[in-house]
Amino acid sequence: MLGIxxxxxxxxxxxxxxxxxxxxxxxxxxxxxxxxxxxxxSKEMTVRDALNSALDEEMSADPKVFVMGEEVxxxxxAYKITKGLLDKYGPERVVDTPITEAGFAGxxxxxxxxxxxxxxxxxxxxFSMQAIDHIINSAAxxxxxxxxxxxxxxxxxxxxxxxxxVGAQHSQCYAAWFGACPGLKVxxxxxxxxxxxxxxxxxxDPDPVVFLENELLYGESFPVSAEVLDSxxxxxxxxxxxxxxxxxxxxxxFSKMVGYxxxxxxxxxKEGISAEVINLRSIRPLDRSTINASVRKTNRLVTxxxxxxxxxxxxxxxxxxVEESFEYLDAPVERIAGADVPMPYxxxxxxxxxxxxxxxxxxxxxxxxxxxxxxxxx
Amino acid sequence: xxxTHRSTNLLKPLSxxxxxxxxxxxxxxxxxxxxxxxxxxxxxTGHKCDPPPRTIDTTPKxxxxxxxxxxxxxxxxxxxxxxxxxxxxxxxCHLYDGQEAVAVGMEAAITxxxxxxxxxxxxxxFLGRGGTLVEAFTExxxxxxxxxxxxxxxxxxxxxxxxxxxxxxxxxAQVPLGIGLAFAQKYSKEEHVAFALYxxxxxxxxxxxxxxxxxxxxxxxxxxxxxxxxxxxxxxxxRAAKSPAYYKRGDYVPGLKVDGMDAFAVKQACKFAKEHxxxxxxxxxxxxTYRYHGHSMSDPGSTYRTRDEISGVRQExxxxxxxxxxxxxxxxxxxxxxxxxxxxxxxxxxxxxxQAKESPMPDPSELFTNVYVKGxxxxxFGADRKEVRAILP
Numbered sequence: 001m002l003g004i005x006x007x008x009x010x011x012x013x014x015x016x017x018x019x020x021x022x023x024x025x026x027x028x029x030x031x032x033x034x035x036x037x038x039x040x041x042s043k044e045m046t047v048r049d050a051l052n053s054a055l056d057e058e059m060s061a062d063p064k065v066f067v068m069g070e071e072v073x074x075x076x077x078a079y080k081i082t083k084g085l086l087d088k089y090g091p092e093r094v095v096d097t098p099i100t101e102a103g104f105a106g107x108x109x110x111x112x113x114x115x116x117x118x119x120x121x122x123x124x125x126x127f128s129m130q131a132i133d134h135i136i137n138s139a140a141x142x143x144x145x146x147x148x149x150x151x152x153x154x155x156x157x158x159x160x161x162x163x164x165x166v167g168a169q170h171s172q173c174y175a176a177w178f179g180a181c182p183g184l185k186v187x188x189x190x191x192x193x194x195x196x197x198x199x200x201x202x203x204x205d206p207d208p209v210v211f212l213e214n215e216l217l218y219g220e221s222f223p224v225s226a227e228v229l230d231s232x233x234x235x236x237x238x239x240x241x242x243x244x245x246x247x248x249x250x251x252x253x254f255s256k257m258v259g260y261x262x263x264x265x266x267x268x269x270k271e272g273i274s275a276e277v278i279n280l281r282s283i284r285p286l287d288r289s290t291i292n293a294s295v296r297k298t299n300r301l302v303t304x305x306x307x308x309x310x311x312x313x314x315x316x317x318x319x320x321x322v323e324e325s326f327e328y329l330d331a332p333v334e335r336i337a338g339a340d341v342p343m344p345y346x347x348x349x350x351x352x353x354x355x356x357x358x359x360x361x362x363x364x365x366x367x368x369x370x371x372x373x374x375x376x377x378x
Numbered sequence: 379x380x381x382t383h384r385s386t387n388l389l390k391p392l393s394x395x396x397x398x399x400x401x402x403x404x405x406x407x408x409x410x411x412x413x414x415x416x417x418x419x420x421x422x423t424g425h426k427c428d429p430p431p432r433t434i435d436t437t438p439k440x441x442x443x444x445x446x447x448x449x450x451x452x453x454x455x456x457x458x459x460x461x462x463x464x465x466x467x468x469x470x471c472h473l474y475d476g477q478e479a480v481a482v483g484m485e486a487a488i489t490x491x492x493x494x495x496x497x498x499x500x501x502x503x504f505l506g507r508g509g510t511l512v513e514a515f516t517e518x519x520x521x522x523x524x525x526x527x528x529x530x531x532x533x534x535x536x537x538x539x540x541x542x543x544x545x546x547x548x549x550x551a552q553v554p555l556g557i558g559l560a561f562a563q564k565y566s567k568e569e570h571v572a573f574a575l576y577x578x579x580x581x582x583x584x585x586x587x588x589x590x591x592x593x594x595x596x597x598x599x600x601x602x603x604x605x606x607x608x609x610x611x612x613x614x615x616x617r618a619a620k621s622p623a624y625y626k627r628g629d630y631v632p633g634l635k636v637d638g639m640d641a642f643a644v645k646q647a648c649k650f651a652k653e654h655x656x657x658x659x660x661x662x663x664x665x666x667t668y669r670y671h672g673h674s675m676s677d678p679g680s681t682y683r684t685r686d687e688i689s690g691v692r693q694e695x696x697x698x699x700x701x702x703x704x705x706x707x708x709x710x711x712x713x714x715x716x717x718x719x720x721x722x723x724x725x726x727x728x729x730x731x732x733q734a735k736e737s738p739m740p741d742p743s744e745l746f747t748n749v750y751v752k753g754x755x756x757x758x759f760g761a762d763r764k765e766v767r768a769i770l771p
Contacts, residue, residue: 145544146538238754
C-alpha cells in the first residue's frame, strides 16, 4: 500500500494533507504488520501448503528424511498435508502404515536410532497416546540414558487439540503432557510462516520433536515473504514471537489461540488497553526470557490455551513469571484454558468448552482493573 | 587326531618354562584349521519353513572361543550377583547366566554391521558385541567410565559402533524398535539384518504383532528372537500364553524352534535366519533356554519353580558344560587346561571389578548433559530451581 501512495505522490497528482493522513493511517497499520514481521509481500499461503512445501523441501534436501503414517501416501494425507509426496518420492519414502500406532511409532524410533530421519504422522495426537511409550521412553530418553550414543532425530507431527464437533476422544490438547518431558522438543506453529519455519527446523533437529499442528488452521491463509518461501528458511526452536506489541497487558498463546488473542487485542485496543500478544511457537523449550521481559514491561499477564487447565501450559508460564518477575506483577496472573471437562458434542456446549475471544478480553480487563468486583461465587 | 596328541605331548615339557597362554596359542596354531563336525542336541522344528540341518562344522579355535566367551559371561554375571548383594550395584540387576549360548552362538553367525537390540537382560549381549568387562562393571556401579557414563545402569548398556542398540526397560518396546532398525537397513540398501530379542513374557505384547505385521508387509530383514526361559518374571509360560509355541506365533511369519542351551544350534539357526531374512523378510527364532537366577536380584527364583528343576537343567543342559564336553571329547584341551582358563577368567573379572571400583562417580554437571544433542543454550533446573540451574549445551 505504501508503495502505491508513493507512486501517486511522485506523479504529483495528490493533495499533500490527504497524503499525510493516508501515510499516518498506513504507518499505524504497518506498525501492526511490522510487529508481525511480514514484509509487504502480496503472496499468501495456507498452513496446509506451508507444511506440504516444508516436507517436500526437506525430503528433497536430505534422502534420509521419510514420512510414515496412516493414509500419508495413496490417500494423499488424511488432511492432505502430504499431498503429492508419494508421486514425487515413491513408496519407500512415503510409507502408508496399518492402523497400528504403537508399532509404527516404534519402527520410526528404531529407524531414527539407525540414522534415518523419520517424520511420523499421527492422524491426530489423540492417537499418539497409543504410542506414547515410544515417544517418551524410546525417543525422548535415549540420548540421556546412552550418554549421547543413541540420538533420535525423529519428528512426530499431526493435528492437536479441538477440531469442530469431533467429541471427547478426538479433541484433547497434548501440549502440556509432552511439554513436561525432558529430552523432547515440542513446537506449536500458528501462521504459515511458523508452519514452514518450525517444521523445517524440526526435521533438521537432531533430537525428537513433537510438532503440534491444528486442524482448523490448515485451511487458513497468511501472508508469506520471499524469505519465508526460500527453501533454506528456518525458524529457531525455543524462541517465541511477539505478534503484536503492547504495553498494558501480556497475552501468551499458541496455535489457534494466537489468532483469538490477536482479535482480542483489537477489541481491547478500542477500549484503550494495549495488549502485547506473544506467540509461544515453542512449548519446550519455553521462551521464558521473552515472556518475562514482556511481563516486566506490561506488569500483567493472561495465558491462553485450548487444553485442560490443570497442570497446563499456562500453569507453567504463571509459575515461571511468579518465580522470575514477581515484583513486576501488578495483578494476579489470569488463565484462560479449555473447560475442565471432556469435550462435549452439542455445539453450544462445545463453544463453552473452548476459550472464546470474549473470554480473553474479559480476563485481560480483569488483569488491568483490579477494582472490578469479581463475580459472586455460589 | 594324531596332531592333537603330539601337541599335548609338546605341552608338558614347556608348561613349566612358558606362561600358560602362549602355550595354548602354540596348541591352536597347528589345529585351528581342522574341521570338526558336531550335531545339535535336538533337530530344529520349523514353522512354515524347512529347518536347517543339525550337523554343523566347527574348528577347535571356535570351540575354545565359545568356551572362553561363555565362561567370561558366566563369571561376570556371578560377580554381579555378589556386587549387588554388597550394595555396589543398585536398582535393577537382571542376570543372564544359563542363557550364554544364545549370546555367543548369535555372535558367531553374524557381523558387527548386523544389529542387535534386546531388553534389560543385556550384560552378556553387550560383551558379545565387543563391550569390555570394565565398561560393564563400571556402568553397573554407576561410575563415570561406564559404557553409558553411569547414566544408564544395568538395563541401558549400548554399543552403537558395534551394532548394539541397547538395553531397554519397557517390556516388548524393543521389538518395534528392532524392526525399525531393519527398516533403516533396508532403506539404506545395506545387506545386513537386525535381531530383536525378547522373552516369553514379552511375546504376548500387542506392539510386537503390530510391528511384525509391518515387517512382513514390507519384507524387512528382521529376525525376532524369543529367548524363552519359560518364566516371565514369576509367571510360567503356560499361565501367560494360550499358545506357548512362540515360534509359531508369527502365524504367516516362518519360525524355528532352537535348543537355546546349545551354542551350535543357536549359531546354525541365526545363520539360517540371516539368509532367510535378507531374501524373504522376517522370521522368528524361539530359543529354548533357561536362567539360573530369578528374574532379577530381588527375585530368589525359587518360589515359582523347584530347586530340582533348576539343578536338573544345570546338570543336563548347561551350555558351558556342553562345550567343555565337546572340547574334551575331541582332545582339544585337557580338563586342567580348561580349569586354568576359568581361573584366568576369574582373575580378569576380579581385575575388571577392581578397576571399575577406582572409577569416580560422574561429575554433578553430568546431571544436565545429553538431555538433547542440541540444547540451544536452554535453561534446565535441579530440584530447587533457584539453587541449581544449568545451561544445556
